[in-house]
Amino acid sequence: MTNPRFSKRRAFLKTSLALSAYSFSAATSLIAPIETQAEWMANLFSLGTFDESIQKSFSIPDVTQIEVTDKIELKLPSIAENGAVVPLTINTTLERVEQFFVFVEKNPVPLVAVFNLSPQVEPTASLHVKLSETSEVVVVAKAAGQLYKIQQTVKVTIGGCGG
Numbered sequence: 001m002t003n004p005r006f007s008k009r010r011a012f013l014k015t016s017l018a019l020s021a022y023s024f025s026a027a028t029s030l031i032a033p034i035e036t037q038a039e040w041m042a043n044l045f046s047l048g049t050f051d052e053s054i055q056k057s058f059s060i061p062d063v064t065q066i067e068v069t070d071k072i073e074l075k076l077p078s079i080a081e082n083g084a085v086v087p088l089t090i091n092t093t094l095e096r097v098e099q100f101f102v103f104v105e106k107n108p109v110p111l112v113a114v115f116n117l118s119p120q121v122e123p124t125a126s127l128h129v130k131l132s133e134t135s136e137v138v139v140v141a142k143a144a145g146q147l148y149k150i151q152q153t154v155k156v157t158i159g160g161c162g163g
Contacts, residue, residue, distance in 0.1 A: 044114070045109055046109065048110070050103060050106075050110045053110040053111045054103070057101055057111060058147060063138060063149065066148065066149040067148050067149070068150065069141075072092045072094065072139060072149070072150040073090070073091045073092065073150075074088065074089070074090060074137070074139060074150055075087075075089035075091075076137060076152050078152070078153070078154060078155065079157060080154050081157050083130065083131040083132065083156035085130070086128060086130070086131055086154060086156075087127075088126070088129050088137065089124070089125070090115075090124060090126075090139055091123070092123045092141055092143075094123065094148060095143060095144060096119065098117060098143065098144075099114060099116055099117060100114070100115040100123075100140070100141055100142075101140040101141075102127070102137070102138075103137070103139075103140070104131055104135050104136075104137055105135045105138060106131075106133050106134075106135035107131065107132050107135065108132065112127075112129050123143075131156050132156075133156055134153070134154065135153070135154060135156070136151050136152070136153055136154075137151060137152055137154055
């Protein structure tokens with residue numbers, strides 16, 4: 001038989017620990033409804049054309065208004081045998097890079113990734129993108145309040161036999 005004194009003590013300790021953890025999480029914003037974490041960019045990651053996606057992301061009519069630069073380097077294959085997993089690495093020598101936006105022109109949802117970068121990190125990112133068909137991959141960097149882009153065509157083959 002357990003001593004009732006120990007049961008009350010255990011219950012008190014469990015409740016105190018749980019309350020402390022919840023208070024810490026709430027104070028540091030670790031607990032938030034999933035809707036509030038995701039809704040801020042949900043309108044950007046939506047079905048539409050490439051130009052509509054550019055307009056939603058930057059409030060400009062089309063991508064031609066973004067300056068082309070050679071200070072962004074893309075490591076991306078020119079031919080992808082499997083469009084479901086195309087590796088992409090982004091590096092740049094631009095100063096004060098705040099964000100990278102990755103678009104695939106012919107995808108149903110053209111915006112595939114957004115990276116928010118801290119000034120303390122090297123401006124680089126790696127990911128795998130999914131291409132529905134042969135398409136332009138466009139990377140836009142926001143640096144010091146300006147937009148810069150680079151793009152590259154990736155041919156997607158069907159089963160590795162061309163297409």
